[in-house]
Amino acid sequence: MSEAMDFKVIGTRPIRPDGVDKVTGRASFGADFSLPGMLEGAVLRSPHAHARIKSIKTDAALAAPGVKAVVTGADFPQVAAGAIEGGEGGGDFADLAGNVIARGKVRYHGHAVAAVAAQSRAQALAALALIEVEYEPLPAVLSLDAALAESAPLIDEGLMTSGLPEPATAPSNLASVIEMGNGDLEAGFAEAALIIERRYQTPTVHQGYIEPHACVGRWGQDDQAMLWCCTQGAFDVRSMTAKVLGQPVGSLKVIPSEIGGGFGGKTTVYLEPLALQLSKKSGRPVRMVMTREEVFRATGPASAATIDLRMGFSQDGKITAAEATMAYEAGAFPGSPVGPGTMCVFAPYRIANFRIKGMDVLVNKPKAAAYRAPGAPQALFATESAMDEAAEKLGIDPIELRLRNAVEEGDSAIYGPKFGPIGLRACLEAAAAHPHYTKAKDAGVGRGVAVGFWFNVGLQSSAEVHINEDGTVTVIEGNPDIGGSRASMALMAAETLGVPYESVRVVVADTETAGFSNVTGGSRVTFATGMAVVEASKDIIAQCCSRAASLWSTDEDMVEWRDGAVHPRPGVNVEATPLSLKDLAGQAGRMGGPLLGKASLNARGAGPGFSVNLCDALVDQETGQVQVKAFTAIQDAGKAIHPSYVEGQLQGGAVQGIGWALNEEYVYSPEGVMENAGFLDYRIPVASDLPMIDTQIIEVPNPGHPYGVRGVGETPIVAPLAAVANAVSASAGVRMTELPLSPPRVLEALDQA
Amino acid sequence: MQGFAYEAPSSLDALRARLAAAQGAGELTQVLAGGTDLLVQMKQGQRAPGLILDIKRVGETQALTVDGESLTIGASVPAAKAKAFPLVAEAFPGLAHAIDLIGSSQIQGRASLGGNLCNASPAGDTIPALIANGFEAQILTAGGLRTLPVEAFVTGVGKNALASGEVLLALKAPVPGPRSGDAYQRFTPRTEMDIAVVGVGARLTLDDAGVIASARIALGAVAPQAFLAEAAGAALVGTRGEPEALEAAAAAAMAAAKPISDKRGSADFRRRICGVLVKRVVAQALERCTTGGAK
Numbered sequence A: 001m002s003e004a005m006d007f008k009v010i011g012t013r014p015i016r017p018d019g020v021d022k023v024t025g026r027a028s029f030g031a032d033f034s035l036p037g038m039l040e041g042a043v044l045r046s047p048h049a050h051a052r053i054k055s056i057k058t059d060a061a062l063a064a065p066g067v068k069a070v071v072t073g074a075d076f077p078q079v080a081a082g083a084i085e086g087g088e089g090g091g092d093f094a095d096l097a098g099n100v101i102a103r104g105k106v107r108y109h110g111h112a113v114a115a116v117a118a119q120s121r122a123q124a125l126a127a128l129a130l131i132e133v134e135y136e137p138l139p140a141v142l143s144l145d146a147a148l149a150e151s152a153p154l155i156d157e158g159l160m161t162s163g164l165p166e167p168a169t170a171p172s173n174l175a176s177v178i179e180m181g182n183g184d185l186e187a188g189f190a191e192a193a194l195i196i197e198r199r200y201q202t203p204t205v206h207q208g209y210i211e212p213h214a215c216v217g218r219w220g221q222d223d224q225a226m227l228w229c230c231t232q233g234a235f236d237v238r239s240m241t242a243k244v245l246g247q248p249v250g251s252l253k254v255i256p257s258e259i260g261g262g263f264g265g266k267t268t269v270y271l272e273p274l275a276l277q278l279s280k281k282s283g284r285p286v287r288m289v290m291t292r293e294e295v296f297r298a299t300g301p302a303s304a305a306t307i308d309l310r311m312g313f314s315q316d317g318k319i320t321a322a323e324a325t326m327a328y329e330a331g332a333f334p335g336s337p338v339g340p341g342t343m344c345v346f347a348p349y350r351i352a353n354f355r356i357k358g359m360d361v362l363v364n365k366p367k368a369a370a371y372r373a374p375g376a377p378q379a380l381f382a383t384e385s386a387m388d389e390a391a392e393k394l395g396i397d398p399i400e401l402r403l404r405n406a407v408e409e410g411d412s413a414i415y416g417p418k419f420g421p422i423g424l425r426a427c428l429e430a431a432a433a434h435p436h437y438t439k440a441k442d443a444g445v446g447r448g449v450a451v452g453f454w455f456n457v458g459l460q461s462s463a464e465v466h467i468n469e470d471g472t473v474t475v476i477e478g479n480p481d482i483g484g485s486r487a488s489m490a491l492m493a494a495e496t497l498g499v500p501y502e503s504v505r506v507v508v509a510d511t512e513t514a515g516f517s518n519v520t521g522g523s524r525v526t527f528a529t530g531m532a533v534v535e536a537s538k539d540i541i542a543q544c545c546s547r548a549a550s551l552w553s554t555d556e557d558m559v560e561w562r563d564g565a566v567h568p569r570p571g572v573n574v575e576a577t578p579l580s581l582k583d584l585a586g587q588a589g590r591m592g593g594p595l596l597g598k599a600s601l602n603a604r605g606a607g608p609g610f611s612v613n614l615c616d617a618l619v620d621q622e623t624g625q626v627q628v629k630a631f632t633a634i635q636d637a638g639k640a641i642h643p644s645y646v647e648g649q650l651q652g653g654a655v656q657g658i659g660w661a662l663n664e665e666y667v668y669s670p671e672g673v674m675e676n677a678g679f680l681d682y683r684i685p686v687a688s689d690l691p692m693i694d695t696q697i698i699e700v701p702n703p704g705h706p707y708g709v710r711g712v713g714e715t716p717i718v719a720p721l722a723a724v725a726n727a728v729s730a731s732a733g734v735r736m737t738e739l740p741l742s743p744p745r746v747l748e749a750l751d752q753a
Numbered sequence B: 001m002q003g004f005a006y007e008a009p010s011s012l013d014a015l016r017a018r019l020a021a022a023q024g025a026g027e028l029t030q031v032l033a034g035g036t037d038l039l040v041q042m043k044q045g046q047r048a049p050g051l052i053l054d055i056k057r058v059g060e061t062q063a064l065t066v067d068g069e070s071l072t073i074g075a076s077v078p079a080a081k082a083k084a085f086p087l088v089a090e091a092f093p094g095l096a097h098a099i100d101l102i103g104s105s106q107i108q109g110r111a112s113l114g115g116n117l118c119n120a121s122p123a124g125d126t127i128p129a130l131i132a133n134g135f136e137a138q139i140l141t142a143g144g145l146r147t148l149p150v151e152a153f154v155t156g157v158g159k160n161a162l163a164s165g166e167v168l169l170a171l172k173a174p175v176p177g178p179r180s181g182d183a184y185q186r187f188t189p190r191t192e193m194d195i196a197v198v199g200v201g202a203r204l205t206l207d208d209a210g211v212i213a214s215a216r217i218a219l220g221a222v223a224p225q226a227f228l229a230e231a232a233g234a235a236l237v238g239t240r241g242e243p244e245a246l247e248a249a250a251a252a253a254m255a256a257a258k259p260i261s262d263k264r265g266s267a268d269f270r271r272r273i274c275g276v277l278v279k280r281v282v283a284q285a286l287e288r289c290t291t292g293g294a295k
């Protein structure tokens, strides 16, 4: 792409196409859908964190008023192991199936054991109480240390650690080990003038999407099934549900609703297979909607992590060696994001000598799910805390210290590939010059700096562009719109076709209408699906050029597309007035039929996203309470297609990261029961807890995208944890290494200082 | 949620008669003011009344008046109205702040002080402010009326002194004289939409010489019910609120506090924050004795 692109609509800030419906309440979300004769489903959940199921009796429930069907694990096929491709969370189909409904054993408090469909929700709930389950409780494993202890109770008796140099000989709670390294670690540390060595810990947190999981399932007598649900990926719901039910993918149609947040947590299935199995048994459509409590007890936390970090620095602040041992809680089934965590932990820096070890560890908690930049916030909390401490001890400005080590274009990333153009240095320089950084701090305030990083991914996407008979444009794609992507698709189509933004409508279609697309995740939609939309638009342009050429009886290379119309090329001697999209659409019937452009691709060339966050925080020395006084998020977007929605991503990620840093955590009883399964005691920040989050978009174009786009959705949550912790550490005068920085924890640290 | 009957009597007599009938028939009755506690509890399955008696149409529960020397706040007056009442805003800024802490604007359009008090959460925000300000509860009984000081009205976690068939009608307190000030502060991890880890209310009155003549300190969320920490108040009387006096009051309050450890904070943390808040609240009330208070 050319550096100096002259955009007409890209970079403007029009109103999003889905905006009016959403602010007026007309948009339909997961729980809004209903069908005639529909039943209401409810789930019986385990009261134990870890127990063997000895028997389940459902007769009384089935005989209860209004009840039409009951299912248990016995109603579902055994699913063979096999990797889940293309999702954010990854993992294995057999584990997915085991998480959807327990068989033989319950692995966490809240694990689904049975489900009921009845004519009303009250009847379904009453019937749940009639299901008799006999349990043999087992000791619960609730922390990384407990899980890895010598004689720890086994969560999965057949689990053999993978990734060890020698195959494991006995089962354990350690699902896998990842190791990578380079250079001479000990020589690097020997060279160091300063070594920072600490243990950093982060708690189990939830994505906190406002919309609970919900779906309606309808099984047909011809064994064709339909699912209406809120999800980040209808095609993923289709493949996962089909697998759990042992059905061919083609027998299932998934229709995504609007989505009230997902943040990675809606890239998997929980209720969908249950609803369909209940529908199959009852012969009626079944709706299932989780309560907030169920969302907390049974869906997607982000992994708690313990990271032992050791970093060596020369006197002038160069990193001489770095070592990380990272243990992430997978929850009850393997698949924490420790893999990406290991790849991210040192990604922003040039480090010749390093060693990284990652461990995926089972505990009796809900199965971890993706959460924005899965694995990276925990990892960079550790590294960026250590960088801050090093800057302080070496007497080097924290931004300067990072500039001295920052990766640049041409450097090999620690995780393998060579970086193309990247914006880390530009973000650091912008931070150093930002008024937030140059202005004096108020008394008692601490200022924190941290860097964020996420790979961003490509994956598969499809798009169709239909030109309507009046020249308006319909874009059909398959990625649920979470952060304003319809607007971005419309902007890219409008830019490519040279038509006004308002003439483009974008449809997020179901799995039988849109071509295949991977999940809305990995910060991939504006990049990869955007690329498909641009290519499909170019397909339209090619068709228009060909039609105009034949109308003008000239060759296709004698014409060109400019400003939304086909023109004869300059110097070509054809008597013709330019033909606009509207002109050609109006004559489509006489020129070969409707104009339909399409593209399907596996997008390569995703551009990594870097950020720098600045945070001012004030600690109340008597109570340990933290006030965030100022926060600035600076990030390289490649190209901001719709700057407001990029800023929204930066602000939203900052807020979620601030919550993770300050007060969010799962509080467990010794028996493994989450004690704060609601928004009163699971403390997401409220508006009055926050300053205005200032943003600055940096644009270092990604050559892998026609308009320079990098993903922007995930990087924003990575830096805030350390930015806040560094600010709090400075204000408190004591280094904080364990999140959340809740008042009791900060007060305890102040006592010890 | 189970089905239930809803009725809204429109006079004191009708209310009393309906209560008596319900009692006679053994109907599980729940009074409704704003419903911001009750509806949540019903949805969570904690309460399943057969009859809901809405008291908002009973005029006495909607009173908001100053009558000579006393302020009356009807039990079902919405928080938004109570906190904006000129006398409350001017002479009871601590209570006004406590009311303002309840939920959000939307919640305050419905939530009442009577509901906050009857619900008797140890963490209810207005209760320490009501106690510090010497409010008494006016109770409708089968045969007439009775009164109880607010500190005697709350009797445990979610428990109050109302007998079956009784209803709280109004809250009444003396209008403060000159050189008097109140304050309330709570500690929560978040700034809003949170529940008090500790709440402290104070009402101080100075004599002509600027010496503290009376002091009432009430503590919330550090015992099964909010209570008057008499020793903490006593530690201030006769002083000018010097740092040592504040320390003594804080120490007395911490000694009187009997907090539990739970997900919202350990007992030690709560006790410690209680001490900090007592000092801050007393300092604020003291300042109001000279700058604020009734004019």
Ligand SMILES: Cc1cc2nc3c(=O)[nH]c(=O)nc-3n(C[C@H](O)[C@H](O)[C@H](O)COP(=O)(O)OP(=O)(O)OC[C@H]3O[C@@H](n4cnc5c(N)ncnc54)[C@H](O)[C@@H]3O)c2cc1C
Residues within 6 Å of the ligand: B030, B031, B032, B033, B034, B035, B036, B037, B038, B039, B040, B055, B075, B076, B101, B102, B103, B104, B107, B110, B111, B112, B113, B114, B115, B116, B117, B118, B119, B123, B124, B125, B126, B162, B166, B167, B168, B169, B193, B194, B195
């Ligand atoms: C989102 C949210 C946030 C909240 N935040 C706070 C907060 O920050 N601080 C706080 O203290 N509270 C808070 N609350 C709780 C609640 O709003 C308050 O306790 C409120 O004052 C209750 O008043 P109400 O009129 O709604 O009571 P209701 O729900 O109507 O009644 C509460 C209870 O008292 C009984 N009752 C009510 N009036 C009488 C009467 N006159 N006689 C006898 N019994 C009666 C009812 O039967 C019921 O058991 C919050 C609630 C919500 C939903």
